[in-house]
Amino acid sequence: MTPESASLGGRPAQSRAPRRRRAVRRVAWWFLAPALAIYVLVIVYPMLAGIWYAFTDWNGLDPDYRFVGLANFRRLAGDPQAVSSLKMTFVFAIAIALLQNLFGLALALALNERLRLRDPLRLLFFMPVVLTPLIISFLWKYIFSTQGPLNTVLAMAGLGAWQLSWLGDPMPAVASIVIATLWQSVGLAMVIYLAGLQSIPAELTEAARLDGAGPWQVLRFVTLPMLAPAMTVTIVNSLITSLKLFDQIYVLTGGGPGYATETMSTLIYKTAFTFAETGYGSAISVVFTFAVAAVVLAALHVLRRREFEHG
Amino acid sequence: MARARGFALRAALLETGMLLTGVVFAFPLYLLLTLALKPQSSWASDPLGLPTQLFFGNVTAAWTQAHLASAMLTSALVVVASTVILVVLGALAAYWIARRVGRLSYGVYLFFIAGMILPFQLALIPLYSTMRELGLLGSPASLILFYPGLKLPLTIFLYAGFIRSLSRSYEEAASMDGANQWQVFWHVVLPMMRPITGTVVILNGVFIWNDFLTPLLYLSGSRWATLPVVIYTFVGQESGDMGLVFGGLLVAMTPVLIAFFVLQRHMIKGFAGGLKG
Numbered sequence: 151m152t153p154e155s156a157s158l159g160g161r162p163a164q165s166r167a168p169r170r171r172r173a174v175r176r177v178a179w180w181f182l183a184p185a186l187a188i189y190v191l192v193i194v195y196p197m198l199a200g201i202w203y204a205f206t207d208w209n210g211l212d213p214d215y216r217f218v219g220l221a222n223f224r225r226l227a228g229d230p231q232a233v234s235s236l237k238m239t240f241v242f243a244i245a246i247a248l249l250q251n252l253f254g255l256a257l258a259l260a261l262n263e264r265l266r267l268r269d270p271l272r273l274l275f276f277m278p279v280v281l282t283p284l285i286i287s288f289l290w291k292y293i294f295s296t297q298g299p300l301n302t303v304l305a306m307a308g309l310g311a312w313q314l315s316w317l318g319d320p321m322p323a324v325a326s327i328v329i330a331t332l333w334q335s336v337g338l339a340m341v342i343y344l345a346g347l348q349s350i351p352a353e354l355t356e357a358a359r360l361d362g363a364g365p366w367q368v369l370r371f372v373t374l375p376m377l378a379p380a381m382t383v384t385i386v387n388s389l390i391t392s393l394k395l396f397d398q399i400y401v402l403t404g405g406g407p408g409y410a411t412e413t414m415s416t417l418i419y420k421t422a423f424t425f426a427e428t429g430y431g432s433a434i435s436v437v438f439t440f441a442v443a444a445v446v447l448a449a450l451h452v453l454r455r456r457e458f459e460h461g
Numbered sequence: 462m463a464r465a466r467g468f469a470l471r472a473a474l475l476e477t478g479m480l481l482t483g484v485v486f487a488f489p490l491y492l493l494l495t496l497a498l499k500p501q502s503s504w505a506s507d508p509l510g511l512p513t514q515l516f517f518g519n520v521t522a523a524w525t526q527a528h529l530a531s532a533m534l535t536s537a538l539v540v541v542a543s544t545v546i547l548v549v550l551g552a553l554a555a556y557w558i559a560r561r562v563g564r565l566s567y568g569v570y571l572f573f574i575a576g577m578i579l580p581f582q583l584a585l586i587p588l589y590s591t592m593r594e595l596g597l598l599g600s601p602a603s604l605i606l607f608y609p610g611l612k613l614p615l616t617i618f619l620y621a622g623f624i625r626s627l628s629r630s631y632e633e634a635a636s637m638d639g640a641n642q643w644q645v646f647w648h649v650v651l652p653m654m655r656p657i658t659g660t661v662v663i664l665n666g667v668f669i670w671n672d673f674l675t676p677l678l679y680l681s682g683s684r685w686a687t688l689p690v691v692i693y694t695f696v697g698q699e700s701g702d703m704g705l706v707f708g709g710l711l712v713a714m715t716p717v718l719i720a721f722f723v724l725q726r727h728m729i730k731g732f733a734g735g736l737k738g
Contacts, residue, residue, distance in 0.1 A: 163544055175562075176561060177557045177560045177561055178557075178642055179557075181553045181554065181555040181556055181557040181624045181642075181646070182553070182554045182558070182569065184550050184553065184554075185550040185551060185553065185554035185573075185613055185617070186554065188546075188550065188570075188606070188609050188610045188613065189573065189576065189610050189613050189614075191606075191610065192472060192574055192584070192588065192606060192607055192610025192611065193581065193610045193611065194584075195587075196583075196585075196586075196587040196588040196591065197579070197583045197584045197587075199587035200583040200584060200586055200587050201583070203586065203587060210586075210589070210590060249521075252472070256483075259481050260475060260478075261479070263471070263472070263475060264472075265475065265476050265479060266476065267476065267479060267480060267483070270479075270483075271479055271483050272502040273482055274486060274487060275483075275486060276728075276729055276732075277490075277718075277721060279732060280667050280717055280720075280721050280728060280732075281671075281714060281717055281718075282670070282671040282673075282688070282689055282695060282713070282714065282717060283671060283673070284671070284689040284692060285689070285692060285710050285713050285714050288706070288710055289489055289493050289691070289710060290489065292492075292703065292707075293489060293492065299488075299492055299508060300511060302508050302509065303509070306554060320560050331487065333486070336733055338691075341729050341732055341733035342732075342733050344733065345734060355489070360550035363660065375531060390577070390578060393580070394580050394582075396671050396673075396674050397674070400673075401693075414582075415564075415580075415582060418582045418585075419588075419674070420584045422585075422589075423589070423678060428586055428590075431586055432583070432586055434589075435580075435583040435585075435586065436583060437578055438580055438582060438583070439579055439582075442578065442580050443578060443579060443721045446578045447578075458580040
């Protein structure tokens with residue numbers, strides 16, 4: 151850092167002053183300008199506009215709308231469907247993030263061993279990650295249907311008591327959405343953990359073994375601590391993705407039965423676009439945005455500290 | 462000896478366990494494939510078996526009835542155009558961010574990174590009215606404008622991290638030889654970024670190809686609908702004929718499957734490495 155830029159705190163107007171000849175001149179503003187313009191136009195400005203609409207009764211079409219203060223937020227707090235959606239957003243996100251990491255780690259540990267089927271199995275578990283969630287959701291919708299393959303298999307296995315109305319009852323519907331989402335995301339956690347496992351030096355686990363550590367102790371005291379950065383990445387990434395979960399819920403249950411599987415994403419879509427309540431939909435989006443930011447930043451904080459403690 | 466036998470037993474158990482897990486995991490794909498290639502009249506009597514003979518009626522009927530060819534072309538157009546814009550603008554901006562030192566460039570960096578965390582739903586509602594006012598609803602241009610904005614945060618995050626790891630000496634040498642900034646960027650920096658550009662293209666391309674909510678809002682009902690929207694409408698209309706539906710699902714999945722098998726190693730590397738800072 152040059153002395154000038156340090157003392158000026160990088161203010162742009164004066165930062166073109168350096169007299170010292172530099173091998174490479176400062177990169178010009180126009181490198182940044184187009185990206186900044188698109189980002190502001192498409193994401194930042196609409197977000198700020200959305201915050202403004204949250205305080206109005208706009209219906210999305212009328213040029214006339216009124217500023218209504220906190221009315222939309224008060225309505226949200228008293229709306230059992232909105233409160234339940236907020237809760238279910240977290241239920242789905244936490245369930246998916248935990249299970250995706252647990253299963254992803256287990257698969258990575260198993261497929262880090264020298265198995266004959268290692269490569270084809272890695273490919274199989276990863277493949278659904280790139281498949282279109284909308285298409286896969288229709289497949290799962292059929293699998294979970296009352297006369298569908300899942301209930302058929304259960305009957306054949308003599309598990310008739312487990313035949314459920316998978317998408318018609320609240321608890322099975324939540325489980326079905328979690329299963330369908332996990333099927334498409336567990337491979338992502340697996341490949342990140344596999345990359346992490348491959349970066350652990352073999353001497354380290356070897357040394358622990360020579361010191362008399364059993365397989366569980368090696369896992370607990372060597373492998374898992376060394377995987378802490380990979381864990382931060384996968385947990386934060388799966389929280390961000392699953393908090394915004396839309397396609398799977400929209401196709402599998404449409405938020406039902408009742409509003410048992412409604413989340414903020416599906417509720418915002420319905421409110422703003424099906425019922426044309428732009429103002430109220432924006433208020434839900436504002437709450438959603440703050441909730442997501444709070445959860446992700448908290449998770450990052452906790453996980454980063456954990457990484458640090460483990461050195 | 463006993464220890465060696467213990468290892469062999471453990472390996473055999475693990476191998477069998479993983480094989481069973483794989484079979485269960487592959488079941489949905491097996492169903493999609495077998496049901497799509499059987500006439501629906503045989504589904505009830507044989508819901509889980511292999512087709513006795515391959516039947517392509519579902520697949521061909523879905524291909525023509527759902528106009529899947531034109532949907533795939535639209536999707537490809539949106540993916541290619543958006544990804545090219547992302548690569549060029551993202552690399553330029555990341556170069557600016559990574560090669561400037563000081564609080565300003567760090568602030569700009571954080572300003573972009575925030576977009577990776579915050580949900581875009583809040584922007585979606587006002588943007589819908591803006592697109593309508595601009596006359597872009599029903600046009601793929603709306604998506605080609607939207608996706609670069611949405612995915613610049615991830616793209617800049619990837620590029621900036623990579624550029625910071627590159628030595629400046631090549632840029633300095635080119636600059637001493639009289640190259641201007643644009644020439645340094647285009648002839649020196651961009652070629653060095655090829656590995657991370659692969660990751661940028663794969664992560665963004667797969668996301669854009671698969672995305673459903675935004676094209677549902679901006680393009681549904683138009684003749685420019687992307688593949689997921691066309692499939693959504695098709696399944697809604699044909700839900701009485703599940704054979705046809707499964708034919709459509711199978712055809713719609715084929716392009717991604719082909720891309721996956723051609724690029725499998727790059728895809729896995731991109732997804733495994735691209736997400737970590």
